[in-house]
Amino acid sequence: LYTMQKRKRVLVKFSGEALSGNNGFGIDTSILKFIADEIKSLVVQGIEVGIVIGGGNIIRGVSAAKDGIIKRTSGDYMGMLSTVINSIAMQEALEHVGMEVRVQSAIKMEAICETFIVRRAQRHLEKSRIVIFAAGTGNPFFTTDTAATLRAIEIGADMIIKATKVDGVYDRDPNKFLDAQKLHELTYERAMDDNIKVMDDTSIALAKDNNLPIVVCNMFEKGNLLKIIEGNLENCSIVR
Numbered sequence: 001l002y003t004m005q006k007r008k009r010v011l012v013k014f015s016g017e018a019l020s021g022n023n024g025f026g027i028d029t030s031i032l033k034f035i036a037d038e039i040k041s042l043v044v045q046g047i048e049v050g051i052v053i054g055g056g057n058i059i060r061g062v063s064a065a066k067d068g069i070i071k072r073t074s075g076d077y078m079g080m081l082s083t084v085i086n087s088i089a090m091q092e093a094l095e096h097v098g099m100e101v102r103v104q105s106a107i108k109m110e111a112i113c114e115t116f117i118v119r120r121a122q123r124h125l126e127k128s129r130i131v132i133f134a135a136g137t138g139n140p141f142f143t144t145d146t147a148a149t150l151r152a153i154e155i156g157a158d159m160i161i162k163a164t165k166v167d168g169v170y171d172r173d174p175n176k177f178l179d180a181q182k183l184h185e186l187t188y189e190r191a192m193d194d195n196i197k198v199m200d201d202t203s204i205a206l207a208k209d210n211n212l213p214i215v216v217c218n219m220f221e222k223g224n225l226l227k228i229i230e231g232n233l234e235n236c237s238i239v240r
Ligand code: UDP
Pocket: 014, 015, 016, 017, 053, 054, 055, 056, 057, 059, 060, 061, 062, 075, 076, 077, 078, 079, 080, 082, 083, 135, 136, 137, 138, 139, 140, 141, 142, 143, 144, 145, 147
């Protein structure tokens, strides 16, 4: 028997909105390409990468159900389907830059992608394939942040990285308050604070119970993801 050094494994979460670029809707392929290159830079360093993408650029359950015509549960299924659309797009962009990718959906969609099976996902990761987890948790009333946290724990990721438009967590909304202070490190309890809201409470509680560190960073800063995984936490915030 021989022992192999354990490789780093991360789960990166992107919001759907990020994919739409300046359009506010749909998918901007130049952003897909940018993300694909960032993810590739991790894989070539031997890091195992799982991805979850939101669906907010297409449909969010709460907004779809706003006027009562569409039921919340149906709106949520529509939202989950949006994440599948985004995942297929991301798969294409990653293949375009030479990566091996599998999409695994929480809801069975045989003709489009694999179904989520944790052991199979593990196997793909071990073979340096990127796994994109689509359709959220497969249940209404949850978010893709919760899905990302859940999948991160299931695959035994070292951390979940929430890639956003801001470079970390602030004590209040940095877009509204000029004197907002960046918090480099915070506890799970603090992360649930109303002014901070790193993720929804369900996600944070799940991360806390399983000691999963949550990193929040700016996705548009080239090279940032790799730096963070290599231990340079200057340009992000960490919840642990
Ligand atoms: N959704 C759901 N269950 C899940 C994950 C997502 O019902 O486990 C639905 C929900 O309606 C949500 C939509 O999918 O609004 C899109 O996901 P999310 O809002 O988290 O996307 P993001 O804001 O990250 O783009």
